[in-house]
Amino acid sequence: MQLVLISGLSGSGKSVALHLLEDAGYYCVDNLPVTMLTVLVRMLKEEQVRKLAVAIDARSGGGIDQLPDKLRMLAEDGVRHAFLFLYSNEDTLLRRYSESRRRHPLAADNRTLAEAIRLERSLLEPISSLGHRIDTSGLKANALREWVRQFIETEPGQGLTLMFQSFGFKHGLPLDADLVYDVRCLPNPHYDPELKPLTGRDQPVIDFLEGQAEVQRMRGDIARFVGDWLPAYIADNRNYLTVAIGCTGGQHRSVYLAEALGREFAGRARVLVRHRTLAGG
Incomplete structure (x- = not known):
């Protein structure tokens, strides 16, 4: 059963x-x-x-x-x-x-x-x-x-399911997060009129963020930390590890990073990607 x-x-x-x-x-x-x-x-x-x-x-x-x-x-x-x-x-x-x-x-x-x-x-x-x-x-x-x-x-x-969850700080910190990363310091597509209505899943925003050295450095730092400690979380018999990534509105930077990290870890654990702001949360 x-x-x-x-x-x-x-x-x-x-x-x-x-x-x-x-x-x-x-x-x-x-x-x-x-x-x-x-x-x-x-x-x-x-x-x-x-x-x-x-x-x-x-x-x-x-x-x-x-x-x-x-x-x-x-x-x-x-x-x-x-x-x-x-x-x-x-x-x-x-x-x-x-x-x-x-x-x-x-x-x-x-x-x-x-x-x-x-x-x-x-x-x-x-x-x-x-x-x-x-x-x-x-x-x-x-x-x-x-x-x-x-x-x-x-x-x-x-076994453990690794979840990357984007959110917007202006909507509040998600209460179900195990690890929280603040990426509001990164270049913001919001200020580009052509990118503002898009999200971090749209190719023009992806191209913009992948061309920013700071964004790729942040992505690598988060991936290294999660990757280094993932075996310890697995050994702790957890079912879920939720990694929350927040930008100001939860629309561009955090969404891009959650999606990118989800793809990067797809071969190392069962991965879910969620977007609180895009989902209406």
Whole structure:
């Protein structure tokens, strides 16, 4: 059986992720108590269910801290699993709840929405680092669906996946980054009227940046650091290593470098390339 577990903060996109998995042929169960996880998996294995997705969050009640032990038990039974944790910053969650006018599952008469969000973050902290984390702050639903699709297609749990993610500093630092590189010091195509509307994936911008010695030096420095330390990250039994590269707007320099580094490391690890700003995040 292939098992995908989804958890995270309410309002961070768990329903979007679960619906995509359902469309991908997974048998989906929402809001399952952790204590019932092994029972459900063993029962569905007997029914020959091959792909199972389970959402576990603060609504599931107590027992969250039992999840690592439950996953070890499933691994001993030969169940391959992947864990996806979705979260957003507080401002994004407050805005989403304000727009949807939905009630937070931990809201109470004596608890504000902000207090409910912080309580949930605290309750889920023990399991937040069990797998791949996606910061959905400001991310559009279509982009999240694509990122979840990439996640299930890279066979998590079968070694390290190296992710190069571009972003714009003016939109905020991505919370899911392991390594962050600031490339705002490099020559900026934004100031060329012909290049301004393009992105780092367009050939005129690529030609401009590849003709800049500073850009190629930065690219080489990042590649050397990641390459030198990649074996250590692999030995640490990580599933994902996210290398975030940021420029001012997340449109030109960071996009070019993420794409270039993705191609450079494609033969050394499973590689994903993501662009937060271009995706709407």
